Amino acid sequence: MHPHHPPPPPRHRRVRAAACSAAMALTLVGCAAERDPNVYTIMNSGTDEPYHSWDQEVMDACGDRAGVEVHQLSVPADQLVPKALRMASSDSLPDVISLDGSDLPQFAEAGGLVPLERLGLPTDGLTESALAFGSYEGVYYGAARSVNSIGLFYDADLLAREGIEPPATWEELRTAAAALTEGDRYGLAISALATEDGVYQFLPWLWSNGGDERELDSPASVEALEYVVSLVEEGSVSPSVVNWTQADANDQFIAGNAAMMVNGPWQMPVLREHPERAWAVAEIPVPAEGDTSVAPIGGEAYTVPVNAADPGREQVAAELVACLTTPEAQLDWSTKGSNVPLDPWAAERYRDEVPELSPFVDQVSTARSRTEHVGTEWNTYSQAIGTALQAALTGRASPQDAMERAQEQVESQTGGRP
Amino acid sequence: MRTRTPAPRRRALTPWLFVAPALAYMLLFFGYPLVRNVVMSFQDYTFSTYFTGEAPFNGLENWRTVFSDELFGASLWRTLLFTVGSLAGQFGIGMALALFFSRRFPLSGVMRSLLLLPWLIPMVVAGTVWRRVLDQETGVLNEALQALHLTSSAVPWLSSPDQALLSVVLVNIWIGVPFNMVILYGGLQEIPAELREAAVLDGAGPFRSFFSVTLPLLRPVVTVVLVLGFMSTVKILDLVLALTNGGPAHSTETLGTLTYQLSFLRLDFGQGAVVGNVLIVLSMVFAAVYLRANRGGVNR
Numbered sequence: 001m002h003p004h005h006p007p008p009p010p011r012h013r014r015v016r017a018a019a020c021s022a023a024m025a026l027t028l029v030g031c032a033a034e035r036d037p038n039v040y041t042i043m044n045s046g047t048d049e050p051y052h053s054w055d056q057e058v059m060d061a062c063g064d065r066a067g068v069e070v071h072q073l074s075v076p077a078d079q080l081v082p083k084a085l086r087m088a089s090s091d092s093l094p095d096v097i098s099l100d101g102s103d104l105p106q107f108a109e110a111g112g113l114v115p116l117e118r119l120g121l122p123t124d125g126l127t128e129s130a131l132a133f134g135s136y137e138g139v140y141y142g143a144a145r146s147v148n149s150i151g152l153f154y155d156a157d158l159l160a161r162e163g164i165e166p167p168a169t170w171e172e173l174r175t176a177a178a179a180l181t182e183g184d185r186y187g188l189a190i191s192a193l194a195t196e197d198g199v200y201q202f203l204p205w206l207w208s209n210g211g212d213e214r215e216l217d218s219p220a221s222v223e224a225l226e227y228v229v230s231l232v233e234e235g236s237v238s239p240s241v242v243n244w245t246q247a248d249a250n251d252q253f254i255a256g257n258a259a260m261m262v263n264g265p266w267q268m269p270v271l272r273e274h275p276e277r278a279w280a281v282a283e284i285p286v287p288a289e290g291d292t293s294v295a296p297i298g299g300e301a302y303t304v305p306v307n308a309a310d311p312g313r314e315q316v317a318a319e320l321v322a323c324l325t326t327p328e329a330q331l332d333w334s335t336k337g338s339n340v341p342l343d344p345w346a347a348e349r350y351r352d353e354v355p356e357l358s359p360f361v362d363q364v365s366t367a368r369s370r371t372e373h374v375g376t377e378w379n380t381y382s383q384a385i386g387t388a389l390q391a392a393l394t395g396r397a398s399p400q401d402a403m404e405r406a407q408e409q410v411e412s413q414t415g416g417r418p
Numbered sequence: 419m420r421t422r423t424p425a426p427r428r429r430a431l432t433p434w435l436f437v438a439p440a441l442a443y444m445l446l447f448f449g450y451p452l453v454r455n456v457v458m459s460f461q462d463y464t465f466s467t468y469f470t471g472e473a474p475f476n477g478l479e480n481w482r483t484v485f486s487d488e489l490f491g492a493s494l495w496r497t498l499l500f501t502v503g504s505l506a507g508q509f510g511i512g513m514a515l516a517l518f519f520s521r522r523f524p525l526s527g528v529m530r531s532l533l534l535l536p537w538l539i540p541m542v543v544a545g546t547v548w549r550r551v552l553d554q555e556t557g558v559l560n561e562a563l564q565a566l567h568l569t570s571s572a573v574p575w576l577s578s579p580d581q582a583l584l585s586v587v588l589v590n591i592w593i594g595v596p597f598n599m600v601i602l603y604g605g606l607q608e609i610p611a612e613l614r615e616a617a618v619l620d621g622a623g624p625f626r627s628f629f630s631v632t633l634p635l636l637r638p639v640v641t642v643v644l645v646l647g648f649m650s651t652v653k654i655l656d657l658v659l660a661l662t663n664g665g666p667a668h669s670t671e672t673l674g675t676l677t678y679q680l681s682f683l684r685l686d687f688g689q690g691a692v693v694g695n696v697l698i699v700l701s702m703v704f705a706a707v708y709l710r711a712n713r714g715g716v717n718r
Contacts, residue, residue, distance in 0.1 A: 112469045193663060379685065
């Protein structure tokens, strides 16, 4: 398929490679490998099938168009950043990296990414959320193919049988969850882990209530935590949620131990294996009727790392990024992978093709990026929020005290209120 | 023609040639990372360091930040609790089983090998399975306890901050018992049966013969078991991550999970290195104890 036969490396290159490995053995510094001019590497976290093969198809097609061969390098999601950092220290970053939206600011801040506009990718056709998602401090670094968010999954059969409407407000959710709690079954399953899983799920309560990660001790922020704690105290949510990942919440829902759950469309492959559970999705309930449901936006963006040794490659890399994120590519990927396309045309088509997931399209249109305001400091905020969440849920601290502690923790680590 | 090095010099050189490969290996794979880690703890080593290659020295700043964080003190204390609790349980049960199996009885070999199973299971797998077993509502353990009417309400094994550390210790004991049992059993086999028989003839009861004959002769083995156990326990990371992720509310955070958090989640490698160094110092103290104890054994 790719009849490229690169000429044998010239002698000086071989000598350099030998010298490099000798130096490496002696001093343990990494060396940039010589790159094949016809082979481009795209690093992503698509280790799972069928995503990996789907990606390879798209990448092959885009490679053909750009006249190069594309090599897909997939590493597990939690190892992508450490791996990229190691590669950065040895000047051997791949040509394109698919970065999680919350990691992008740090790479941009370190000067590791090329602004996409400089490589000829226009930004004027982008929606505001697509622009915000891929930007850091006003510069557009990452093109997203699809994004996701979280919503309220519910057991449609059960709710219909009990005559309960899908809840839209906090009060409705409280009543519905209490009514659906029975025997071994809880009304609602969430993840309240102190890691990103649980924090991600806490943000819709915080943000929809007008709370803010920069004002964790504000009345609106504290009220959001009080609400979640009250659901556990009333017995509608299991106290074990402090140990549940989002996948665990999904397992509980599938097993019938929870009538509703907060979760994302990435659980679809597992949900589809259990057709006996007739689920449906709604937006995350809001404090009062008429409020906007604000959930975090998640997903990955294609970025082009700086290639000082060979800037010409950046140009081709940008061509690949453009090809991977066309509206058609967005629609195709989102439909297959149950994510939401950012492009407005693709989003409308998506509503028609996957109507059961269209609440996610609404959720994404009002969703907020975690790094929008706090940028590279997000991890500090996330850890403080996770700690507060668990302290309050386990009764170690009142929601008020927990959030005040979190605010203090953030201020001492970032040096003041942003 | 002089082709031969003078004999005395060659003799002086020969031992070094034998030591050289091991020495080179140690320097490269232990010495270098160790020194690097110490140096890193005095540097502002963050995310951008990987791109710019710059990690300015910031004196004691990392140390001050880590030591003034109340989470550090709490984690240090919990690490010690965890280690002492795990070792006491592992060693006590391991010793009891070793003594039990040192008497010959039918099927003892089969049972002994079955007891080895927990050792063969990867830590992450064991952690994941135990997390399910210990789940407050759907866990097998609570179901069993309630069916047997041993508890009236479900025990919050991993979901209560007051209970979680104890639960992690119990799982770690389960994992560590086979190792202790095997090594101690091996040591018991080395003790000549005549000695114990002689003690019995002299009128020693089972307790007296254990504490005055068996245990003193087993001392070198006991030291090895405890020191190795200490080193693998004090740096615990994978089991805690799989069981509780350091939660709930940091109640199972240890030095191992703290250094992981600082380095790989907060990406502050300088501060992570500080905690790593504290762990190394702790291990070194016990390594010194081990070396001393061993020297005593040889001199006797």
